[in-house]
Amino acid sequence: xxxxxQHPSTLSVQEGDSAVIKCTYSDSASNYFPxxxxxxxxxxxxxIDIRSNVGEKKDQRIAVTLNKxxxxxxxxxxxxxxEDSAVYFCAASISRSASKIIFGSGxxxxxxx
Amino acid sequence: KAGVTQTPRYLIKTRGQxxxxxxxxxxxxxxxSWYQQTPGQGLQFLFEYFSETQRNKGNFPGRFSGRQFSNxxxxxxxxxxxxxxxxxxxxxxxxxxxxxxxxxxxxSGTQLSVL
Numbered sequence: 001x002x003x004x005x006q007h008p009s010t011l012s013v014q015e016g017d018s019a020v021i022k023c024t025y026s027d028s029a030s031n032y033f034p035x036x037x038x039x040x041x042x043x044x045x046x047x048i049d050i051r052s053n054v055g056e057k058k059d060q061r062i063a064v065t066l067n068k069x070x071x072x073x074x075x076x077x078x079x080x081x082x083e084d085s086a087v088y089f090c091a092a093s094i095s096r097s098a099s100k101i102i103f104g105s106g107x108x109x110x111x112x113x
Numbered sequence: 114k115a116g117v118t119q120t121p122r123y124l125i126k127t128r129g130q131x132x133x134x135x136x137x138x139x140x141x142x143x144x145x146s147w148y149q150q151t152p153g154q155g156l157q158f159l160f161e162y163f164s165e166t167q168r169n170k171g172n173f174p175g176r177f178s179g180r181q182f183s184n185x186x187x188x189x190x191x192x193x194x195x196x197x198x199x200x201x202x203x204x205x206x207x208x209x210x211x212x213x214x215x216x217x218x219x220x221s222g223t224q225l226s227v228l
Binding site: 030034036041042043044045046049089093095096097098099100101103104105107 | 117130144146155156158162168169170171203205215216217218219220221222
């Protein structure tokens with residue numbers, strides 16, 4: 001079955017700098033790649049997603065890139081702010097069903113003032 | 114539009130007891146999924162319900178069960194609680210159009226502690 005690996009597990013960056021989180025997946029049939037942000041005491045929130053027919057997607061300070069050949073995708077956050085501090089999860093899915101979404105192990109991002 | 118509502122937020126139970134958790138999805142969403150989140154295992158899929166029918170089930174023992182009502186509200190039950198069941202239980206509802214029903218909208222979860 002699908003396996004998603006996420007690195008790093010923790011990341012600390014200076015406010016204003018960029019942060020990059022990387023994920024790899026094993027099933028070449030995966031076609032949907034969402035990213036979730038989980039703040040303390042809350043459930044994960046979808047922040048951006050990308051489908052396999054697109055190589056890059058951007059939404060303000062957040063961007064996701066996908067390399068289907070290498071089977072990896074990355075989350076890029078530019079001009080980081082204190083409110084970006086949270087745990088970020090990548091995920092991969094082979095079908096339009098919640099049961100097929102496999103999550104990475106998460107990255108705890110801390111923004112230093 | 115109200116988000117996904119889970120009750121209660123916190124529960125403390127002892128081994129051997131049973132527990133029922135409740136989830137109200139976003140209005141109009143007919144698909145509800147449940148996940149268990151632990152520091153060691155991350156987010157693990159429990160069940161998925163659509164129109165009162167269980168569509169998929171994760172790799173959990175039969176002590177974990179769920180159901181969905183005609184108004185799309187869902188409950189999950191864990192019987193004969195074990196210490197290892199201590200976790201954050203998350204409910205997520207999916208968009209109604211069926212084309213992008215993998216977009217998950219999570220509630221804040223129920224933190225279950227088994228003593």
